[in-house]
Amino acid sequence: MPELPEVETVARGLALKMEGRRLARVTQRRDRLRFPLPERFAERLTGRTVQSIGRRAKYVLVRLDQGEVLLIHLGMSGSMVVSRAPAGEPGKHDHVIFETDDGSVVTFNDARRFGMMDLVPEDRLQAHPLLASLGPEPLGNEFSAEALSARLAGKITPIKAALLDQRVVAGLGNIYVSEALFRAGISPTRTAATVAGARAERLVPHIRDVLTEAISAGGSSLRDYVQSDGELGYFQHAFKVYDREGHPCPRADGAKPCAGTIQRIVQAGRSTFYCSRCQR
DNA sequence: CACACAACCTGTCAGC
DNA sequence: TGCTGACAGGTTGTGT
Numbered sequence: 652m653p654e655l656p657e658v659e660t661v662a663r664g665l666a667l668k669m670e671g672r673r674l675a676r677v678t679q680r681r682d683r684l685r686f687p688l689p690e691r692f693a694e695r696l697t698g699r700t701v702q703s704i705g706r707r708a709k710y711v712l713v714r715l716d717q718g719e720v721l722l723i724h725l726g727m728s729g730s731m732v733v734s735r736a737p738a739g740e741p742g743k744h745d746h747v748i749f750e751t752d753d754g755s756v757v758t759f760n761d762a763r764r765f766g767m768m769d770l771v772p773e774d775r776l777q778a779h780p781l782l783a784s785l786g787p788e789p790l791g792n793e794f795s796a797e798a799l800s801a802r803l804a805g806k807i808t809p810i811k812a813a814l815l816d817q818r819v820v821a822g823l824g825n826i827y828v829s830e831a832l833f834r835a836g837i838s839p840t841r842t843a844a845t846v847a848g849a850r851a852e853r854l855v856p857h858i859r860d861v862l863t864e865a866i867s868a869g870g871s872s873l874r875d876y877v878q879s880d881g882e883l884g885y886f887q888h889a890f891k892v893y894d895r896e897g898h899p900c901p902r903a904d905g906a907k908p909c910a911g912t913i914q915r916i917v918q919a920g921r922s923t924f925y926c927s928r929c930q931r
Numbered sequence: 932c933a934c935a936c937a938a939c940c941t942g943t944c945a946g947c
Numbered sequence: 948t949g950c951t952g953a954c955a956g957g958t959t960g961t962g963t
Contacts, residue, residue: 654957685939725957726958761940781959825955920935920936921957938960947949947950
């Protein structure tokens with residue numbers, strides 16, 4: 652589920668509930684998610700104070716006292732559900748439950764268990780195997796047309812696959828890659844290295860815009876995203892192409908609509924949606 | 932090194 | 948109402 656905008660929304664929501672709070676109780680209901688949880692995980696978290704909560708790529712970073720960081724990835728189906736103590740019986744896919752000293756209950760639910768958590772010393776965060784080779788933040792200052800084309804240079808893989816590679820740019824997922832390429836009028840099948848110069852100049856602002864719009868809309872969801880404040884915030888983001896196979900292309904050049912139809916193709920085993928008429 | 936593909940695990944939906 | 952197969956927002960590991 653979660654791409655950068657959803658993770659950003661979750662991080663902001665968790666910050667509201669957890670920053671400055673002490674973790675009065677942490678319950679761990681499984682040994683492992685995608686990876687084994689650290690030794691004595693719940694025990695090491697209990698009693699700690701949450702200093703701040705941020706995001707890097709699709710990871711939530713919970714900075715704790717004593718110089719440690721709780722690293723969280725939501726995988727495909729993970730969500731954070733906020734409620735109030737006393738919480739009811741945990742569900743089958745509720746894997747880790749955090750209770751703050753002021754009575755908030757944050758439940759990590761993840762049916763597919765592609766998510767992960769780790770507890771790492773702050774000074775070794777950058778070197779963490781999952782973070783070390785991440786590319787630039789698409790909303791950060793380091794992400795520019797030059798930076799993007801430098802990372803695409805020499806790649807003969809399709810631009811769609813390249814943009815999903817977190818080493819190229821960190822945080823894009825399957826939905827927003829399709830959406831950004833549509834906005835930029837670039838075909839997902841185009842050889843990555845040819846996205847340079849004017850094409851890269853065009854693509855970068857579209858990537859920023861689509862992510863920024865999704866964040867301001869509170870993250871988007873197809874079905875199971877739960878806003879971190881616990882309200883079921885099923886926001887139907889206005890996707891132009893994603894999951895819209897067979898619909899008319901929404902692009903209008905002035906008064907003239909594009910006559911194309913949205914296609915679904917499979918690249919590297921994943922669906923891509925685009926208009927072959929106006930994306931080149 | 933670059934790339935394609937399978938694997939991880941569960942739920943949902945379309946079709947029979 | 949089953950049952951089966953395809954597919955789902957991500958990432959890692961393996962093989963070529």
